[in-house]
Amino acid sequence: MQSLPRGHLSRYALRRILGAVPLVLGISTLLFFVVNLAPGDPASYLISPGMSAEVVERIRTSFGLDDPVPVRYLKWLGSVASGDLGQSFSQGRPVVDVLASALPATLLLSGVALVLSFMIGTVIGALQAARHRTAVDSTLSFFTLFFYSMPSFWLALMMMLVFSYAASTLWGWPIWFPASGIQGADYEALSALGKLRDRGMHLVLPAASLSLVMMGGIARFARGSMLETIRQDFIRTARAKGVPERAVLFRHALRNALIPLVTLLGLYLPILFAGTIFVEEIFAWPGMGRTVVGAIQARDYPLVMGGGLLFAALVVIGNLVADLLYAFVDPRVRYD
């Protein structure tokens, strides 16, 4: 028998964080080479035909484009490590500043969507498993598959069409939701409560679009995980000792079925961020997704690389959190 204190959580966490370093290094390498091996170097977009060779040379030097690619790579890594992501061409500000101002909006939106989609998805999946092979199960199966098959950008547009435009102008519904931005024009003039309400109203459509699409996949996974759990012996034990069916499902089955769902949490982050890119673009949500799309259209290389790096870092951090959460919900995981 093992002694009960299960190693040290903090040391475990440290080891996982160190283990993520090669991953971050790999991602930044990938990003660097994608951007730098593309035809036409970053400077070519700042160079217009009329410029003298001298000016062109100066621009190239100022971007460090005279060095060979490996040297540039090392230099870039060095500056990234010191927290310097360079200067954004299109916004004329340091990339770090641009990203820092966009990050909170993205974290708000994706955080709300993540929590909503996991809560709804898990409940639906658990319900389906509890009503396995009934009409409820197959109806919900179709419903979740429907949203699972849906592109988030289209759902976002349809939401906007129905619950914002048509609801406000065409049908005159008493409640409709704003179609763009994170706050109303009169935000600063509102009371504290009014501000909260304004933010909430602006959040509804983007968060709903994002979470509905993710909810489909999560519910499908949760259903499978629940069904797998329900077949296990300890569920039979719980029934045999007279535990009410509802408690069997929620206290024993769901609690165990949640364990693999924690892993899914880590896997879903890339999907979540893909979704934010579209949803932010559509609802003019001033977050990182919109920033990155704008940067790509403006060929703002430093901002593209910085944004990509930050997205990747968020995924890596999210996976770390999921790992720690896993160790927390599953007593069988040992920290050493």
Place this chain on the structure above:
Amino acid sequence: MSDPLLEVRDLRTWFFRRDGLSRAVDGVSFDVAEGETVGIVGESGCGKSVTALSLLGLHPSPPGRVMEGSSVRLRGEELVGADPSRLREIRGRDVGMIFQEPAAALDPVRPVRVQVAEALVVHGRGSWRAALPRSDELLAEVGLGDVARVGRAYPHQLSGGMCQRAMIAMAVACEPALLIADEPTTALDATVQGQILDLLGGLRARRRMSMLLITHDLGVVAEMCDRVLVMYAGRIVETGTVDQLLDDPRHPYTVGLLDSLPDAGHAGGRLRPIGGSVPPSTAWPTGCRFRDRCPHAMPRCRSEPDLAVPGEGRHVRCWLAETPSGGAGA
């Protein structure tokens, strides 16, 4: 004679599966008296576990279904078709159950003492606060003496034997009148098997429980049981007291089981395993189901004999058993 504690009549549990109809339990009848220990033996796949599970409606469903005409009575109360909430009350309170794979039978994410306490709480034996100390007492009673350490442990931190002890504590927490044990020692090491059987024997004596002990080990039967049911292919083929069955087996299947015991004094200690294996439950043979493995098979076996009655309290489902002198074991 007083009414038996448990009366099972014509129990049929069928599985409606994709690959066909499986009549896993197909007309099983037996009684368990107060304080009595009844054993069920048979090779695996004969329907022993499904029989045990069906008694309290715990068989997997779908695809399993207890068919019409089956009856299970506990102290005269019909359990087949009973209200689910009534069944739930009986489970764990009047009838406790333990299973074959103790490590898998415990919830992996909850400390053992909490799981024992839950058995008390769901039957209204006090709040969680009161149940936890009581669960420590129960764990001590089943020999998990180091309660502070073991009780707070999770199942994966305990050995198989310790898990089975915890299962037993859970099953007897509410002092049930009947304990159903489905191959409680099969998955354990030989030395641990003996300890668990001793524990069960002690508890049975102290609490005057009845027991339904499922096993494929005739040694366990000899040690623990008063009466034995031999099951083959979803049916009972022979019943009798332990002595009757071990000394004078009448059904060729029982004889075969005894002969395949390595240390059986019977039949001169020669090892003679039964040829072939249990057919899949979707394809029981017609007539006598043991027909195609039986050394004494004859044309008459194409129709199935009733559970013939050769003597007091003995039943044998074999044509040979009808003629008193012509025992199949001869």
Place this chain on the structure above:
Amino acid sequence: MSGTTETRARLGGARALAGLLLPGTAQIVRGQWAAGLASVTLWVALITTAVWRRGRLIDAWTAGWDQRLAAAGLLAGLAAVWMWGWWSARREASARAGTGRLHQMARALAADPTALAGIWVVGAICLVALLAPLISPFDPNVQGSLVAERFLPPSRAHLLGTDNLARDVFSRLLYGARVSLTIGLLAVAVSVTIGTLVGAVAGYLGGWVDAVVMRIVDTFLAFPRLVLLITIVALFDPGTLLVVAVLGLTLWPSTARLVRAEVLALRRRDFILAAEALGFSRRRVVFGHLVPNALGPIIVAATLGIGDTIVLEAGLSFLGLGVQAPTASWGSMVDAGRANLLGAWWIATFPGLAIVGTVLAFNLVGDGLRDALDPRFRA
């Protein structure tokens, strides 16, 4: 005795004749409903199109490649259905009972109504994509009068209305199916090939090869794929080939991980050990034994991957980074509808429904395949 053979021969002849007249009837008579109905439907659809669009069918040979391909496809399809109907009518039914794992999978699939529905829809969409030049009422890229024919709501003439450039939405929708399917299928083919190769080799060789490969796979999987995609596509010049290449080259890691896991599980099985003991070459063990046995999960993942890829491609097109204008693609059609979303809701709505329908159908087939492999969790 000779009487029955004679009857059977005559029956066979009758069936062959029926199969020749209307392909599929023979199968239906024999009780093979799915195959028979598919043949009949396909046959009727093709014949109807041929008769209805006979003018275009004839003109096709002098028109562009699109039209020529569609016309050739229609004729080839007709011939194939015909020959298959005739051939299978002559065969005895018993000759069909295959026993391999893939055969079993196919049979389980045929017994699953939702998966069958998915197959039907996928088949119909493929047909529409192939025949788009013949059946579409308008040229998808020709603009009508910007004054009179812009933003027309759905009507008899324009079934799904017209868009901001006065083009027929329905026709563009039909042509859009070609883009989605081609890119989806090609990109998945590329990624599954690479993923299978890499995963099988890594799983079989183990050691440092495996370690390095899995590091790379982890890196790809941790990176938000869409960010990578839009970065690459935006930096190079967008176009169909690039989209296929980029989608294919970023999807392989998940296949590689799956195949590796399968190979690791299979490696320990007896028949692989036996093959190794017999001294088979590594290549033969991997591609002759390991990969074929991992084929089931690979097919499932590929089918589900087609749906994901179609959504991704639509997303790229929506951002203007996919297939370039004026070629119709569902994603860019949705994008075109953004500008006048309330006034001309049909422009964005219908292509989106087409995406959902197509992806849903592929996912139904994928789910059916997975259940056929592992029947535990059937709905």
